[in-house]
Amino acid sequence: MNTAKPVLLAAALLGLAGLMAGCAPGEPPSPGESTTAVSPGGASASPSASAGGSPSQGTGPATRSPEPAETSASASPTGAETEEPQAQGGHDDPARIDVVVNKQRPLEPLDYFPADLATPALTPGPGGDDAQLRAAAAKAAERMFAAAAADGAPMTVLSGFRSYETQVATYQHWVDVNGKAGADRVSARPGFSEHQTGLSMDIGDASGSCRLEACFADTPAGAWAAQNAHRFGFVVRYQPGQESVTGYSAEPWHLRYIGTKDAGAMFSSGAKTLETYYGLPAAPDYR
Template sequence: MCYDDADGTAGRQEAGPESPSRRAFSRLLLAGTGLAALSACTPAQSFTPSGTPGPTPGTGTGSSTPTAAAAASTPPASTPSAPVPESTPAATQTATPVPPSAAARPPSAAAPGPQHSLSDPTSPWVIVNKHRPLSPATFVPPDLARPAVRLATSGEAALVNSTTAAAAERMFAAAAADGVIITLASGYRSFATQRATYGSYVNSRGQAEADTASARPGYSEHQTGWAFDIGDGSGADAFTPQFKDRPAAIWAKANAHRFGFVVRYPWMLHEITGYFYEPWHLRFIGKEAAADMRARGIGTLEQYFGLEAAPAYR
């Protein structure tokens, strides 16, 4: 659900003690399926990719090459009747043996630019998924700010951290120059807000079903300040699989890497990320890493950083 900018403010402001705004997560159905699309958030263990060997990207998913992950991340013209776990066709396997030492290193070990922590929530590379909760669980970004972009929400949801805000301003301006309007539909989400949202699902549906529709508190990327959801200028298809066909989603998929963003939950890689396709959920990781992921055809942060798949909570 999108919200109007209640106070009409579009310029970036330092965050004050605003009361959290709740955004209930709608249970989304993939077109033609009975599968619920999960809301964008997740997290848990520490790993600093400064050349340290890690597991082979795609571990636990059947995927052994970034190329296959990229191919699976592109949606077909119509939604399939059921999700299929990521796999690597034999035809895509390389015939050239890879030295064991190279195969053990995650792609990010050779990433351009500085290396960052995967566990520090103030790091642009922090990984939050169903195996990796935030630490501390109640983390609050110290530099929350409201970016000077078109807003479709208000309160805490209109905030991101200052680095993400600056990158979002540049990206939204570039999209507008191309005739595409992008709105910020949901940004920061506090631990308290996520706890209330998740709790309401548990109370009404039970924990097992709640875990398919809402992130547990402390397991949401939105809490880091590095992620936000986008909307289209028309407001159409917000938070639905059909959003992938809106101009904002099409433009972001093609250009977000230029500004340091990736589409965090790509098509058909839910067995790795734990979430079905969310073309509206963008995550800042820096221009060098985002461009490197795109150039190598790597679909998920788990694969890029050589981490295990996190399809469900432990």
């Protein structure tokens, strides 16, 4: 299927699709900047690249491997400065759903590849046809999409897991086009993308409006997600005004799965970032 697609094509598409996504391809400071910065040859349509760059490993059995982190260490943090979870490994184990990845915290190993990727049955938006997520997140996403649709806020999936290899190609593409500094503004460095955890996805509104744009927050799906995603274990990872903490400007479309217990507690606490909620250092930029 996607194996046939050239990596570079996938990279180019990713660069476009995820442009505004601090997501995997990082996040440009502003929509306008990203738009002007984009002028690669890969302006092809139908960017089904999100998961297309990972031909090496296919979809794993969706039911295997239980979620270790969901039940174990996620109960503690009730306050923003709670340090207790760090005793569990400091949110640096990519196999746990409480892993925190940012510009100061690369995945370890850098080429981490989730063992239990699944392809959830979600309504795809452009590029989301083959979006993959880790098993627990995939199931939660299906429930969330059903609930959103029932509430009159149907959503689509635009992107899910992205492999290290895909990110290498995507980042290099932007280095070639804009130089390293320029690339860092629009693309996450390989090993630093939360999408590589298999726990993040970009969603869209079924209307297709405001795709990967700040105004997505005002669409039915965007507004619904902001208020309800936590009930399904997801949090809006990059909220407005948190750039100095997360390293990315607002991305109301980028959801991160951390399990219902933590997501609910974080929402209730008012914490706007995983860094704050888990008591981790801010990560405004790379080291």
